[in-house]
Amino acid sequence: MGQAQEKPKILVLTQVLPFPPDAGPKIKTFNLIKYLARDYAITLVSFVRPENTPEHLAKFLEYCEEVHYVTIRRSRWRDGLALLRSFFSTKPFLIVRDESRQMTRLLKELVTKKEFALVHADQLNMAQYGLPLPVKNHLLDQHNAVWKIIDRLSKGETNPFKKALMKFETFKLRRYEQQICRRFEVVLAVNRQDAEALKVACEVIPIGVDAVGTEPLALQPGSLNLVSLGTMFYPPNVEGVIWFATQVLPLIQEARPEVTYTIIGPRPPDIIYDLARRNSCIRVTGYLADLRPTLEASCGLVVPLLSGGGMRVKILEALSLGLPVISTTIGAESINLENEKTGLLADTPQEFAQSCLKLLNEPDLQVTLSNAGRQLALEQYDFRKAYAPLTKIYSNLIPQ
Numbered sequence: 001m002g003q004a005q006e007k008p009k010i011l012v013l014t015q016v017l018p019f020p021p022d023a024g025p026k027i028k029t030f031n032l033i034k035y036l037a038r039d040y041a042i043t044l045v046s047f048v049r050p051e052n053t054p055e056h057l058a059k060f061l062e063y064c065e066e067v068h069y070v071t072i073r074r075s076r077w078r079d080g081l082a083l084l085r086s087f088f089s090t091k092p093f094l095i096v097r098d099e100s101r102q103m104t105r106l107l108k109e110l111v112t113k114k115e116f117a118l119v120h121a122d123q124l125n126m127a128q129y130g131l132p133l134p135v136k137n138h139l140l141d142q143h144n145a146v147w148k149i150i151d152r153l154s155k156g157e158t159n160p161f162k163k164a165l166m167k168f169e170t171f172k173l174r175r176y177e178q179q180i181c182r183r184f185e186v187v188l189a190v191n192r193q194d195a196e197a198l199k200v201a202c203e204v205i206p207i208g209v210d211a212v213g214t215e216p217l218a219l220q221p222g223s224l225n226l227v228s229l230g231t232m233f234y235p236p237n238v239e240g241v242i243w244f245a246t247q248v249l250p251l252i253q254e255a256r257p258e259v260t261y262t263i264i265g266p267r268p269p270d271i272i273y274d275l276a277r278r279n280s281c282i283r284v285t286g287y288l289a290d291l292r293p294t295l296e297a298s299c300g301l302v303v304p305l306l307s308g309g310g311m312r313v314k315i316l317e318a319l320s321l322g323l324p325v326i327s328t329t330i331g332a333e334s335i336n337l338e339n340e341k342t343g344l345l346a347d348t349p350q351e352f353a354q355s356c357l358k359l360l361n362e363p364d365l366q367v368t369l370s371n372a373g374r375q376l377a378l379e380q381y382d383f384r385k386a387y388a389p390l391t392k393i394y395s396n397l398i399p400q
Contacts (some may be wrong), residue, residue, distance in 0.1 A: 024313030031383035037063035144310035145197035147173035152307030191334030209381025216322035232265035238310035251353035261299035305331035317376035324369035
């Protein structure tokens with residue numbers, strides 16, 4: 001019998017360790033690694049945070065030949081120094097902040113010891129590390145058109161100094177992002193809007209979740225709890241939650257005083273806790289390792305985003321779980337969410353409140369959206385289907 005063909009070796013670079021898969025970027029990349037591991041021998045190199053454990057790293061040995069890491073530490077004074085350095089650089093602050101000599105040295109050592117067919121840089125922050133490597137093929141996986149996020153945030157900023165800083169960062173990010181994307185053989189974007197913003201030819205691959213492997217929630221009939229879910233140190237999430245709690249929730253309470261609102265996500269700032277102090281119906285949980293009990297006690301996920309970019313993995317996860325979704329148009333951008341068929345869409349405070357009340361008042365609608373949303377996730381957003389086009393893209397770059 002013939003000897004089994006050796007898998008081509010690829011180098012995957014990530015800005016955050018994609019385990020546990022408890023945030024959008026981590027979910028996307030974790031499923032990507034699982035998908036690629038079928039056909040490629042992966043060496044994973046990732047920045048890690050102090051909260052990452054050896055068990056988190058060991059998880060990737062199920063899918064990767066090797067796992068290497070560099071610890072990254074964030075603090076206000078480090079960010080301040082990075083901001084100061086960025087003023088004297090053509091690079092934007094978000095790129096300067098993640099510069100690491102240790103990461104550069106590690107990657108140089110790895111490429112001298114092993115021949116890789118391709119380097120897969122996950123997110124813009126890792127482009128600066130992947131591009132200089134002497135590897136034949138370079139692929140950049142853009143979770144977002146990053147400059148769009150800062151640009152949208154700046155439009156809602158009322159502090160003149162912060163607004164000016166955001167405008168300056170947007171200008172530098174836009175130029176940097178578009179220039180560096182042109183230097184990669186292949187750029188992946190998660191939607192057409194981001195591809196157009198990057199001003200470069202992109203392969204559009206939507207984000208995939210494990211819909212097939214997700215057990216639907218046993219939703220409790222009659223629940224009057226609405227829930228928000230997301231990384232609470234991410235400015236667009238904070239902005240959206242504040243908008244919902246101050247402009248939408250009071251309108252809902254006028255019609256349904258017994259409604260409750262739960263905010264889930266790590267590291268919420270004081271301004272989020274202040275919302276709960278001012279309105280007794282609001283509960284802030286912080287990080288929850290097990291989301292299911294809280295989600296099963298809810299009637300719907302609210303996604304009140306006013307800015308941001310890419311695709312909201314929280315929506316895809318909710319659809320997989322059979323949890324009805326109420327979102328702004330920006331929140332559901334590039335997801336095939338049809339109003340009153342697979343979800344509810346609204347953009348003004350009055351419209352958003354009415355959509356929430358419709359869900360609270362119509363149990364049959366909750367069931368319809370739950371079933372239709374899960375079916376949508378299974379048909380279009382399970383990673384086994386969503387990432388299928390990657391097979392051809394990789395095969396064109398690495399003929400086997």
